Amino acid sequence: MIFLNCDYNEGVHPKILERIVETNDSQQLGYGYDDYSENARRLIKKAIGRGDDVDVYLTVGGTPTNVLVLSHVLKPFEAIIAADSAHINTHEAGSVEARGHKILATPVKDGKLLASDVKKVVDDLRREPKGHVVEPRVVYISNPTELGTLYTEAELRELYAYCKSINLYLYMDGARLGYGLTAEDNDLDLPKISHLTDAFYIGCTKCGAICGEAVVLINDDFKENFFQSIKQAGQLLAKGRLLGTQLETLFTDDLYFKICKNGNDLALKVREFLKSKGVKFMVETSTNQQFPILKDEVVEKIKDDFTLDYTKRIDEESSVYRICTSWATKEENIDKLIEALDALL
């Protein structure tokens, strides 16, 4: 079986595994005070082009990282504005609400929440009697979005400027940031993002690690006592070395970016093939997730060899399926998929 349904089907990049093995015998302090975590934080700051004016923390997984950043910075009556397709709204089992905060879920186009979308939410709330409605405080976006689409620098700049103009924080979920920053039509990079958000995280579990994310806090309002929020969110790994060794390896010699490009390249190979066959897509994306509209019978015929991810029904005989590549996807497997589909389309 070839799994193409998710970015979590693979183990860890061989270079990282090597680093875990070679450091295993050393004694280290716990809770992120180990040498490797220290080095990882240093390398990540360097990759962002920032120094000690930003704080970097290593956490275990994406969902709890979102929850911890949001619950750290919000008061109980403050809310998050997000796309209705946002991960925090759809696939986190109500974790953000469980920590006390409303998500103002907003219908958007192609998964991207733009300045104009946020403005509409805020304006609607401002027409209500204050005190009966929540106070919007954080704008949550992901880049790439849940649909694989990307923010342009201009869009992000406009969104951030609007947020600043009315005292909102902008937070970016970068679960798949490696794929976003290596996409062919991307014009952002880590330094730019660090000047256009208040906080973001660099996703590593989907980008070469077996677990681990790097939270970057830029706005001082996020920094005080963040360690306690990590603890409360279940993200303080006792043996923090597991995160440190992984992330120092990913941020040495640009490994993070080099390996993510593979996911995009193979996704585009599938995309171009499908387009040549006249297949339509739910959304246009240049990153590692592709959302073609396929006949259910076609997917049925290949299902013993290839696992795709059902996304949503289009009509009686067709649905959107997600084909998800990653840093670890083998080109030969993609070629096999293309071959199999070529006979059916």
Added chain:
Amino acid sequence: MIFLNCDYNEGVHPKILERIVETNDSQQLGYGYDDYSENARRLIKKAIGRGDDVDVYLTVGGTPTNVLVLSHVLKPFEAIIAADSAHINTHEAGSVEARGHKILATPVKDGKLLASDVKKVVDDLRREPKGHVVEPRVVYISNPTELGTLYTEAELRELYAYCKSINLYLYMDGARLGYGLTAEDNDLDLPKISHLTDAFYIGCTKCGAICGEAVVLINDDFKENFFQSIKQAGQLLAKGRLLGTQLETLFTDDLYFKICKNGNDLALKVREFLKSKGVKFMVETSTNQQFPILKDEVVEKIKDDFTLDYTKRIDEESSVYRICTSWATKEENIDKLIEALDALL
């Protein structure tokens, strides 16, 4: 100034006030153990046609009553299905989320969440991988709805049957229940509601009291330790006699129903007048809230004499305004409004 913007502009019904005065000198136990609260609970059970198989509690206000019922019965990952216009979703400052629960806000027609609406939400969630999404557990409705519309017995019966078929609780917010049950096209009553919901509250603050609601718990799952949830929700009044004296008066000689009818009668008088002038309405309702679409300049011209409630914009020159009558509205004031508008429409 004549206020018609809200159901909260009035004091308390004279008969209730008389009762508060006449009982003021007696010494009573606190926290709802006073004689009047005991009597009120007994009278309310009688009005519902039920005995000790239902529990009745007296609480202070509507929003916290919703919060307390929902937080009492839900686990942290369990969610509430509600109309997107629902009071808990729009006008409770995120109180339900502050206690840990997601509201699955659903677009509906005329404020009414029907069995088919709930089924759609549930079916969509069931297609997702369990564990990544919230678990729907309570269906929240209000009757009358936020838009003044009413559930028919058939609709409520179908909704309740659907809820039971998939193990959901049905909770009814009855903030304006008195107006609902005395509307000309209503076919529900308290006994029927007690067999078609798991819990509901009978709103009294909008229906003659200065504060106070009566929560009715029918399903045994809601009953255990409910007193603690009342305490936690800030609804355990130290001098519970204030609630007891009011509610025993309202449920003596059907006062609750007799006085609410006045709100509906005057609302219909306004409605018929406006219809005769060709005015359109956002929604058709027979209860104490009317939502005509009026030219802004018309409302502007009467604003020194009458306060209406702006609801939403229709076009450049017209908006929906809420005209809200109540048990205390004087017919002479409605006649003045009609006279004033007659000259302008």
Added chain:
Amino acid sequence: MIFLNCDYNEGVHPKILERIVETNDSQQLGYGYDDYSENARRLIKKAIGRGDDVDVYLTVGGTPTNVLVLSHVLKPFEAIIAADSAHINTHEAGSVEARGHKILATPVKDGKLLASDVKKVVDDLRREPKGHVVEPRVVYISNPTELGTLYTEAELRELYAYCKSINLYLYMDGARLGYGLTAEDNDLDLPKISHLTDAFYIGCTKCGAICGEAVVLINDDFKENFFQSIKQAGQLLAKGRLLGTQLETLFTDDLYFKICKNGNDLALKVREFLKSKGVKFMVETSTNQQFPILKDEVVEKIKDDFTLDYTKRIDEESSVYRICTSWATKEENIDKLIEALDALL
């Protein structure tokens, strides 16, 4: 039966009731925007000797007022230092924890948490690895305490100075403040308290009202968006006039202070009588709660005529009982109690 077990056995002061009656017919805005609430806030600021540099809000009850102030100002990992006998720790059904915060309950003498007590808690926490322990942030005291004891100005000054020196907030629960400020050995007043705390509330339910408390916010950190926290705590009364009419009356012509003195005077009358009989007390207090150690058989013999409150067991035949007087207690009833006990002691 004469109730002396609690401060909640009485109705409302006649002057307040008169005011409720005389204003009942006027139409007013809801949610605290009525004329009476506006006037009450003005009069309370005047009583404190402060102007618009402090914010005053009217709330319904004591427990939820504590919860709302604390949950408004605390982050999820921030904790409250309080006496182990504190109301928030013992008699609020876990409401503070339900909103997410740990109470660091500290054993103290006579219910009073002094600067040295707080210092010990803080020093102990500071020896722990930061991030694994909560962050202390608010010191909660009540005055009078749960045991009826009073802070001297010197003690409060020292406590406040210590709090400021290490960036803690000081919050005073004034549920029985009226009795405290009119006690014979009191040297505090409202203006002094407003310079020696960051926030406090003036309890009125125990001091003449049927419900209602006045929250005073002094430190600017407490002020922003407090209205939303009131809403979330279930303390935003729809018909805020009920609070406004009561509190404006209490703070007109010093009624609040004049009536509370009665509670203290009668408590001292009981105290002096019991002392003359050689009865010992659990704690020495000059306010409306007295805690004599009585033989259980004595209390048993008077129990058909007088309800006292069992506090705790001392030995096989004796217990501490609370005798609680109030603004409404009649001297003739106290005389009857003395007479009854005189025959038995």
Added chain:
Amino acid sequence: MIFLNCDYNEGVHPKILERIVETNDSQQLGYGYDDYSENARRLIKKAIGRGDDVDVYLTVGGTPTNVLVLSHVLKPFEAIIAADSAHINTHEAGSVEARGHKILATPVKDGKLLASDVKKVVDDLRREPKGHVVEPRVVYISNPTELGTLYTEAELRELYAYCKSINLYLYMDGARLGYGLTAEDNDLDLPKISHLTDAFYIGCTKCGAICGEAVVLINDDFKENFFQSIKQAGQLLAKGRLLGTQLETLFTDDLYFKICKNGNDLALKVREFLKSKGVKFMVETSTNQQFPILKDEVVEKIKDDFTLDYTKRIDEESSVYRICTSWATKEENIDKLIEALDALL
């Protein structure tokens, strides 16, 4: 530097590392549906001597595992009874309270909460007016305790029987369970524990893994929708294989027990040496944590070579220090410590 301050200074057991390496290239499902997690759950059930009547889940770390079990099963007004030295009370940064629950912290002897301790707490609460106090619902213990002490089978049996008699759940935190079950004076085992608790977790991070714990749910009340609580607690590892490969290795050929014994053996070697020198201990324990009372100047003199953990001050010149061994501690390092101390004691 030789670290003896903590059980988190080491990497992962070589056999586990080998398993991680050898399985790295296989494609697997995410979120715990991988083959290795499946196998680990099977092996753990076997080790407990139970079948599908118990549920086993793999989680990442100890603190969030406690939080998730407790928050899963408790209503907002329900509380946990625990020793005041309990990890949830002292070193989890208020995580349990952040999810809404009060901990009733109880002073106990040697870290062990016995049936009589729980009874006292419950009896005290039952004397209070119901509704104003929290409802005790879960008893939390750890075995070994925070002080390294062990429950005997008789003590656990009595505690569990008491809990059942008054409808309390008993939950055991087994962060160091491997050391407990291999201690020389232990008379418990996994099967017995599974019949004397409602839920417990088998700690692996301290016992050979780099991260990972196994939660065992015995009482059916804990089982429904536990997966969502894992997600909400930040414990649902996307690449669950990391936990699966580790725990299947630990529970193959009794590796878990074989390696933990080393920690105890070396702890006893230190203990016997210190006793022979007349050193006193804060508490008597046969597990991997020893708490000798040492002169501060002695610890100061060895601090460039050995890191111990300061626990608490005894007098001006002496303190309790924790010496913590583990599965990975080398006997040669313990010999070096003994040699160094031998010259100073």
